[in-house]
Amino acid sequence: MAHVAFRQASRIFDPARPPAVNRVNLEIADGEFLVLVGPSGSGKSTAMRMLAGLEPVDEGSILIDGQDVTEMRARDRDVAMVFQSYALYPNMTARQNIAFALENLKLPKGEIARKVQDAARMLELEPLLDKKPAAMSGGQRQRVAMGRSIVRDPKVWCMDEPLSNLDAKLRVATRAQIASLQRELGVTTVYVTHDQTEAMTMGDRVAVLKDGVLQQVDEPTHMYEHPGNTFVAEFIGSPSITILEGVTVKDGRALLGEGHRLDLGMPAGFAQKVTDRVLVGVRPEHWEIVSRTDEDRDDQCVPLEVQLVENLGAEAFAYCVAQMTPDSTVSIRQKRIAVRLDSAKDAAPGDVLWVRPRSGAGVFFDPETEINLEYL
Structure with a gap:
């Protein structure tokens, strides 16, 4: 678990155009579930990738537990990532996919087996451990991707629209499972989505972005009842x-x-x-x-x-x-x-x-x- 801070953080792809992420100031408490939400192109995924070390920070800084990680490599930040596309190795079983990062860390085989088994039990994946991704449903693959992140015991958990490839019924079930799992693990989590229903139902707080600029950060119910501006008011709530x-x-x-x-x-x-x-x-x-x-x-x-x-x-x-x-x-x-x-x-x-x-x-x-x- 960790405290995360964005300090005037910007990502500039083209100096001739406005920044993709524009001077974001954001504090994420230890163990908090924060949802970054906004329309396509608002900079939410870019901001999360900056935290994970997958995008550079062109201006400002990002801190994890008070340590400036702006120039630190992604592998050294202790941030786990769950991607929209699952990013599983198709030639490996679920067990091998989950254990892969731990094997790279040269952990003892007994410890790896224990961590994999604990994650599988938590995610109800035990019957699937010896199956390959091609033999799984979308929801099962997403749980394997989550298991791969869980076993690392990361300081920060980043999720980039992990439910967007699932059907409507499975989205609801997996949404509840992710929220419950995060509370059980107590891992500081940044979750990116364009779906305001996910934002309202999952997050301890919600951060709304528009054109790379942070519009409002608040608890979901308070944001719904007291939106900071008309953009937030129209974006949060359905029907609008x-x-x-x-x-x-x-x-x-x-x-x-x-x-x-x-x-x-x-x-x-x-x-x-x-x-x-x-x-x-x-x-x-x-x-x-x-x-x-x-x-x-x-x-x-x-x-x-x-x-x-x-x-x-x-x-x-x-x-x-x-x-x-x-x-x-x-x-x-x-x-x-x-x-x-x-x-x-x-x-x-x-x-x-x-x-x-x-x-x-x-x-x-x-x-x-x-x-x-x-x-x-």
């Missing part, structure tokens, strides 16, 4: 948050709806941080359906026309288009608004739902910087 642009601020209140009568409950003091407009984020579960008919609605609601109902069994979502008045200053960034339903039977394409955000549920952002007003 709705961003309302051009919401009027008047007399310290953020107002929406016909005649701007719907008060969105902006906290006191936020009005001093903006002028006459504010961005407002509303999660799908925070829309309250007031009426499904024009007769029962009131003027503090917004009409939404249902285009699609997504039935997921345990829950359902309606994807809608807002029916704004011609003189409205408000626009919807994502064009469609997702609203969580109590049941898939509650709406059908073509229906009109009269909705309003639940009191105090909105997230308010500066219209210029798009930073959450909580942090300004």
